Amino acid sequence: MRCSSRTVSGFLTLSLVCLLGSACxxxxxxxxxxxxxxxxxxxxxxxxxxxLADRDCRVVLRSIERRVTDxxxxxxxxxxxxxxxxxxxxxxxxDLEDVADVQLLYRLRGQERWWQVSATRxxxxxxxxxxxxxxxxxxxxxxxxxxxxxxxxxxxxxxxNGQRLFDHNRFPGDFENxxxxxxxxxxxxxxQTCRVDVGRLEFLESWHHHSTGLLRQGGxxxxxxxxxxxxxCRGTHNGHPAWDIVAHLRFLxxxxxxxxxxxxxVSVNGVPTNQATDRPFVTRIPDDAxxxxxxxxxxxxxxxxxxSWDSNLGANYRxxxxxxxxxxxxxxxxxxxxxNAEDPRMVQMAPYCLSYPIDAQVAATHCELRLEGFGDGxxxxxxxxxxxxVAYLRVGPQEGELLNVGIYTRFLDRASGERGERFSLGxxxxxxxxxxxxxxLVTPLNGVSGQDLDAEAFAFFIDVRRPSGAVHRLWHSxxxxxxxxxxxxxxxxxxxxxxxxxxxxxxxxxxPFTSQPCQ
Numbered sequence: 001m002r003c004s005s006r007t008v009s010g011f012l013t014l015s016l017v018c019l020l021g022s023a024c025x026x027x028x029x030x031x032x033x034x035x036x037x038x039x040x041x042x043x044x045x046x047x048x049x050x051x052l053a054d055r056d057c058r059v060v061l062r063s064i065e066r067r068v069t070d071x072x073x074x075x076x077x078x079x080x081x082x083x084x085x086x087x088x089x090x091x092x093x094x095d096l097e098d099v100a101d102v103q104l105l106y107r108l109r110g111q112e113r114w115w116q117v118s119a120t121r122x123x124x125x126x127x128x129x130x131x132x133x134x135x136x137x138x139x140x141x142x143x144x145x146x147x148x149x150x151x152x153x154x155x156x157x158x159x160x161n162g163q164r165l166f167d168h169n170r171f172p173g174d175f176e177n178x179x180x181x182x183x184x185x186x187x188x189x190x191x192q193t194c195r196v197d198v199g200r201l202e203f204l205e206s207w208h209h210h211s212t213g214l215l216r217q218g219g220x221x222x223x224x225x226x227x228x229x230x231x232x233c234r235g236t237h238n239g240h241p242a243w244d245i246v247a248h249l250r251f252l253x254x255x256x257x258x259x260x261x262x263x264x265x266v267s268v269n270g271v272p273t274n275q276a277t278d279r280p281f282v283t284r285i286p287d288d289a290x291x292x293x294x295x296x297x298x299x300x301x302x303x304x305x306x307x308s309w310d311s312n313l314g315a316n317y318r319x320x321x322x323x324x325x326x327x328x329x330x331x332x333x334x335x336x337x338x339x340n341a342e343d344p345r346m347v348q349m350a351p352y353c354l355s356y357p358i359d360a361q362v363a364a365t366h367c368e369l370r371l372e373g374f375g376d377g378x379x380x381x382x383x384x385x386x387x388x389x390v391a392y393l394r395v396g397p398q399e400g401e402l403l404n405v406g407i408y409t410r411f412l413d414r415a416s417g418e419r420g421e422r423f424s425l426g427x428x429x430x431x432x433x434x435x436x437x438x439x440x441l442v443t444p445l446n447g448v449s450g451q452d453l454d455a456e457a458f459a460f461f462i463d464v465r466r467p468s469g470a471v472h473r474l475w476h477s478x479x480x481x482x483x484x485x486x487x488x489x490x491x492x493x494x495x496x497x498x499x500x501x502x503x504x505x506x507x508x509x510x511x512p513f514t515s516q517p518c519q
Contacts, residue, residue, distance in 0.1 A: 036138040039105050039116035042154070042166055044174040050161075053168040057194035058096055060129070061104070061155035061167050061178065064088035065187030067135075076137040084142035084186075090119050090155045090167075091129035091194075098160035102132045108140065109150035109179070115139050125282040127220030128196040151180040153188075169193045197325060198222050199285075201294070203310075205229055214351070215321045217289055223247055223281040225262040230298035230308050234274065237302035241265055241274045245298045247281045251289040251321075258283050262296070289321045290355060322353035329354040335425040336436060342379050343498045345390050347437035349424055356403065356471050358463070364474040367518030369405070369462050370394045371476065372433065374488055374512065378441075379501030387441030390503070393426070393434045393460055396518070403463040403471065405434040410482065411453040420453075423461075457482035458512075476516060483512045 043049040067074035067085045075082040088104055102119040119132035141149055154177045155167040170193040171177060180186040197219030203209045205226040215221055227245050234243045245263045250256070264279035265272040285292070295311035311317075323329050335352035373392040378385070391407050406425040413420060426436025438458075444450030459477035466472055477483075491507030506512070 036115045036117045036136060039103075039114040041112075041114050042105070042156075042164075042174075044166065044168075050163045052163065052165050053172075053174055054165045055168055055172055057169055058093045059102075059155055059157045059165055059167045060091045060169055060190055060194045061153065062089040062091050062126075062131075063187075063189045064104075064153060064178075064180065065185070073142070075143045078138070082143050083137040083140045085135060085137045086140075086180075086186075088119075088134045088136070088153075088155075089122075090132040090134060091126050092132065092157055094128055094130055096130075096157065099157055100160050100162075101158040102134075102155075103158065104134045104136060104153060104155050106136060106140075106151055106153045109152055125222065125280050127198050127222060127282050127284075145182060145186075147182045149181070151186065152177045153180060154178065196220060200224070201319065203229065203296075209317070211319070214353070215285060215292065215319055216324050216353070217285060217321060218287050218324055219285050221249070221283055221285055221292065223249075223262065223283075223294070225278060225281075225296060227263050227276060227278055229310055230296060232308050233298045233300040233304070233306035234276075235300035235302060235304045235306060236274055241272055241276070242302035242304070243298070243300040243306075245296060248295050248297060249283065250293045250316075251286050252291045252293065254286060254288055256286055256289075285321060291318055291320055293318050320355060322355060325351070325353075327353060329357065332421055333423050333425070336427050338427055342381060342386075342500060343377070343503075345375065345377060345435075345498075345503060346379075346386075347388050347390055347424075347426075347435070347439065349422075349437075349439050352425060354404070354463075356463075356465070358473050359470040360472045362472055362474055363480075364462070364476050366398075367396045368398045368464070368474050369396065369460060369476055370516050370518060371460060371512050373508075374458075374506040375496075375503040376489070377498070377501065377503040379498070381500040384443045385441055386439075386443065388437050388439050389455060389458070390435060390437040391426075391458075391460065392429075393436065393462075395432055395434055395462060398462070398464045398474070400464040400466040400472075403465055405436060405462050406460070407436045407438060408459040408461060408477070408482070409438040409455050410457040411438075411440075411455045414452045414454055419456075455485055457484050458488065459483065476512075478512070478515065487511050 043051045044053050064086055067087050074085045076085050090102055103116045105114050105116050107114045117134055117136045119134035122131040122133045124131050157165050170191050178188050180188060197216040199213045199215035200222045201211050202224040203226060205228045225247060230245055236242055244261050246259050247262050248259045260281040262279050262281050263276045266275040293316040295316045298308045300306040330353035333352050333354060334349040337348045337350050339348045340346045372394050375390045377390060378387045393405055395405055404425045406423055409422045411420055422438060424436055424438050426434045429435045438455060440453050440455055442451045459475055459482045461473050461475050464472050464474060488506050488510055491510045493507055494505040496503045496505060
C-alpha cells in the first residue's frame with residue numbers, strides 16, 4: 001500500500017512508501033539503521049562539563065510528530081511490542097563546523113533514563129541551516145494514546161571535541177525541554193524560534209507564478225520550478241541522462257549572478273534514470289539588492305545543441321527585494337495581498353516594506369488624489385468573523401512617478417489597550433482607481449495572527465518620486481488632524497448585503513469627501 005503525503009508542521013512534505021507484510025500496520029524502514037541507545041543525561045549546570053546550552057540558533061528542533069498513514073498512526077514492533085513512530089526535523093547552523101553527530105534525546109516523563117537516536121542528514125533545503133531528520137519509537141508507547149504519558153525531547157549536536165550543544169533556543173532554561181503530551185497531540189514545532197527571512201517564488205506548470213513571504217535583503221530566496229514548463233531538451237548519452245534545467249539569477253543593482261539546477265534525477269538502486277522531479281534552489285539575498293531578475297535554461301549536453309528558455313519572452317522575471325524587517329522603512333507598513341475570498345471589496349493586508357525613504361510630507365493641493373468611496377465591511381463565514389475598512393481613491397496627474405497609494409489608520413488594540421498606527425498600501429483596480437484599506441478584525445486561524453483593532457482615525461496618501469529623485473508623500477488628511485471614524489460616517493449611510501455579511505458605505509456628503517482640495 002502507499003501512504004498519503006503529509007505536511008509536517010508546515011516545514012516538510014514526505015511521501016511515505018509502506019512495505020507490505022510489515023509486522024505492524026504502516027511500518028517503514030527507519031531513516032537510520034542506528035537504533036536508540038542509552039544516553040548520558042544533560043549536565044548543563046556542571047562547570048567542568050562539556051555540555052552547553054545553545055541560545056544562538058546553532059541547533060534547533062524544528063518539528064516532531066507521529067507519522068500518519070492511511071491506517072492511522074504508524075507503529076513499529078519489536079518482539080511483539082509495538083510503539084508509535086515519531087519523525088523529527090533538526091536544523092544546524094550552516095556554518096557550524098566539526099560536527100560529529102546530531103541526535104535527539106528523549107525520555108518518558110518520570111523516568112530517569114534518557115535515550116538517544118542519531119539523525120540523518122537530509123537533502124531538503126532549509127535556508128541558513130542544514131536539515132537533519134530523525135525517527136524514534138523505542139522505549140515509548142503505542143498503538144493507542146496514553147493520556148498519562150508525557151515525553152521530554154531535546155535536540156543536540158556533538159562536536160568533534162566531545163562537546164555537546166543542546167537546543168535551548170525556544171526554552172532557554174537549562175532544565176526546560178520540549179514536552180509532548182496529549183494536549184498538544186504529542187507533537188510540537190519550533191514556535192517561530194530562530195527563523196530567517198525567506199521569500200518563496202513558485203513557477204507553476206500553468207505558466208503562472210506566485211510568491212509567499214517577502215524577499216528581504218540579507219534573507220533567503222527559495223525558488224521552486226515545475227520542470228514541465230520546459231519539457232523538450234532531455235537527451236541521453238549511452239542511456240544516461242545528459243540534460244539539465246538551470247535557474248539563473250541576477251541581483252540588482254550590483255549585478256551579482258548565481259545559478260543552480262532545479263531538477264532532481266530519479267535513481268533506481270543508485271543509478272540515475274531519465275525521469276526527474278522538481279528540485280528547489282535556495283540562495284542568500286545580497287545585503288544591497290533591491291531587485292532580482294530570474295530566467296531558466298533547459299539544455300542537453302553530449303553533443304546535442306538543444307536549448308530552450310523560460311525568460312518572460314526575453315525580458316526576464318523581475319521581483320522587488322525589500323529591506324530587512326527591522327528597517328525603518330518597514331515600520332507599521334503593510335500591503336494588500338490581493339486576496340478577496342468572499343467579496344472583491346475585501347482587503348487582506350500583510351507586512352511590507354517601502355523600498356525608498358520618504359523625503360518630505362506635504363499636503364495634496366492640486367487634485368493629486370481624491371476619495372471616491374469608503375466602506376466598513378463585516379463577514380462571518382462559518383462563524384469566523386472578519387472585519388475591514390475599504391477606501392477607493394482616484395489618483396490624478398502628479399509631478400513625478402507614482403510609487404504607492406495608501407490609507408493611514410490610527411487605532412486602539414482592544415486586547416492590549418495600546419494605541420498604534422498603520423500605513424496600508426493598496427492596489428490599482430482600474431485606470432486611475434486604487435483600492436486600499438485596513439483589517440480591523442482578524443480571527444487567528446491556520447497560522448494567521450489574529451487582531452481586534454478599533455479604528456479611530458484615517459487619512460489618505462500617495463507617494464511620488466519627483467524629477468529630482470526625492471520622494472514626497474502627499475496627504476489628504478484634514479489639515480494634518482486626520483478624519484475621525486465618526487466624521488466619515490456622520491451622514492446617513494448605505495448598507496449593502498454581501499455573502500455572509502455586509503458593507504456599510506459612507507455618505508459622500510461627509511466631510512472627507514466634501515473637504516477635498518479638488519472638487
